[in-house]
Amino acid sequence: MYAKPAGVIFYHNTFCAEAIVGQPPSMAASNLHFRNNLILGENPESMLNYLPKDFRGIFLMDTYTSYSTADYDGFRPNEGQDMQFAWNSPAGGARIDYKNPREVHVFRTLKELCAAMGQECHGILVDYDIFQNVKKTDMANFSKIYDAKDMDFRLKPDSAAVDAGCILPNINDGFTGKAPDLGALEVGQAVPIYGPRP
Numbered sequence: 084m085y086a087k088p089a090g091v092i093f094y095h096n097t098f099c100a101e102a103i104v105g106q107p108p109s110m111a112a113s114n115l116h117f118r119n120n121l122i123l124g125e126n127p128e129s130m131l132n133y134l135p136k137d138f139r140g141i142f143l144m145d146t147y148t149s150y151s152t153a154d155y156d157g158f159r160p161n162e163g164q165d166m167q168f169a170w171n172s173p174a175g176g177a178r179i180d181y182k183n184p185r186e187v188h189v190f191r192t193l194k195e196l197c198a199a200m201g202q203e204c205h206g207i208l209v210d211y212d213i214f215q216n217v218k219k220t221d222m223a224n225f226s227k228i229y230d231a232k233d234m235d236f237r238l239k240p241d242s243a244a245v246d247a248g249c250i251l252p253n254i255n256d257g258f259t260g261k262a263p264d265l266g267a268l269e270v271g272q273a274v275p276i277y278g279p280r281p
Contacts, residue, residue: 136160141158148173155249212242216234
């Protein structure tokens with residue numbers, strides 16, 4: 084998220100990495116919206132040059148617009164980190180502010196983030212055990228090449244990410260169960276074919 088993007092939606096993605104929106108202090112973003120994503124932390128030390136000082140958490144939103152939003156996402160917090168969520172937005176509740184420094188808010192839990200900012204009030208915590216067969220990357224061997232056929236990103240039917248999303252008309256119509264699942268793949272639906280078709 085570089086070059087001050089605006090008007091970006093993140094719907095139904097599976098990220099095996101920290102979600103860092105904007106690069107403080109001068110590369111924030113505008114009008115961004117996160118829904119129904121899975122964001123599973125890997126290794127905060129790999130992000131040292133991109134994160135603000137003393138923050139090694141899972142999710143940072145740095146926005147010039149107070150109407151940027153995030154909700155119904157699943158997070159795997161980074162191990163050994165106290166503060167996991169950061170939300171930087173225009174000071175004093177201004178709708179838009181491209182000139183002045185943004186107020187910095189850092190939180191330990193989703194509950195704290197919700198109470199203070201009204202964001203991720205339906206967010207949940209997850210771990211790699213929600214998948215059929217995906218494990219956290221071994222950062223001691225970060226140059227290892229993984230073969231896609233050895234991983235299965237489908238959700239286990241009884242995992243917390245199933246039916247935990249919100250309905251997004253014309254985006255996730257035809258979901259199975261009580262509500263859309265989090266992440267890129269819906270339980271009970273065929274896995275999309277990526278790359279060349281047979």
